[in-house]
Amino acid sequence: MGKKAVYAEQELVVLLxxxxRTGFDYLYENYSAPLYGIVLKIVKSEDNAADVLQDTFLKIWKNIGTYQPEKGTLFTWILNVARNTAIDKLRGEVKLERMVKLQAVPEHELNSKLAFYPAAANFDIKQLVDNLLPERRTLIDLVYFQGYTHEEASEYLSLPLGTVKSRVRKALQDLRGVFALREMSLYAN
Incomplete structure (x- = not known):
């Protein structure tokens, strides 16, 4: 039996x-099992987890040039690639489910009380968000307009996760209040 090669992280990064090919084989052999376990916890389906794992290694192959060792370990980087790929998979499934559900309701079955009032759609959401306190505005922009998770926003802004969640919650409460006032004024006329 031949002795298996063992690469230090720096050596592996150079190979990748x-x-x-040897570097990618080594990466797959040594990292696929833990990545699969993490992906499976997110997507909750073995078939989807296998697909996400394959997509993850494809993304790693294509984007390894963007990896910067000074920002973190290789494992942390590939873990984030796997996690983000799994979350993208879930988001895609949710969008598809919503589209199917929306298309499955015949028009004659729609409740007229659920009618859409265009006046409420004329709110300039971005303008309302711009009126928030700066620390809340930044978080709403990151989380809702740019698609960051709370954890990613916390890391990006170097804030504790609890602070991020509290500020987002307070910003949403502020926006609900603004919407309630604007809706009351629209329908009062």
Whole structure:
């Protein structure tokens, strides 16, 4: 039996950035099992987890040039690639489910009380968000307009996760209050 090669992280990164097949084989052999376990916890389906794992390694192959060792370990980077790929998979499924549900309701079955009032749609959401306190505005922008998770926003802004969640919750409460006032004024006329 031959002795299996063992690479230090720096050596492995060099191999990967040079698109070396041996480096990618080593990466897959040593990292696929823990990544699969994490992905499975997110997508909750073995078939989807296998697909996400394959997509993850494809993304790693294509984007290894963007990995910066000074920002974190290789494992942390590939873990984030796997996690984000799994979350993207879930978001795609949720969008598809919503589209199917919306298309499955015949028009004659719609409740007229659920009618859409265009006046409420004329709210300039961005303008309302711009009126929030700066620390709340920044978080709403990151989480709702740019798609960051609370954890990613926390890391990006170097704030504790609890602070991020509290500020987002307070900002949403502020926006609900503004919407309630504007709706009352629209329908009062």
């Amino acid at each position: 950035k040079n698109n070396n």
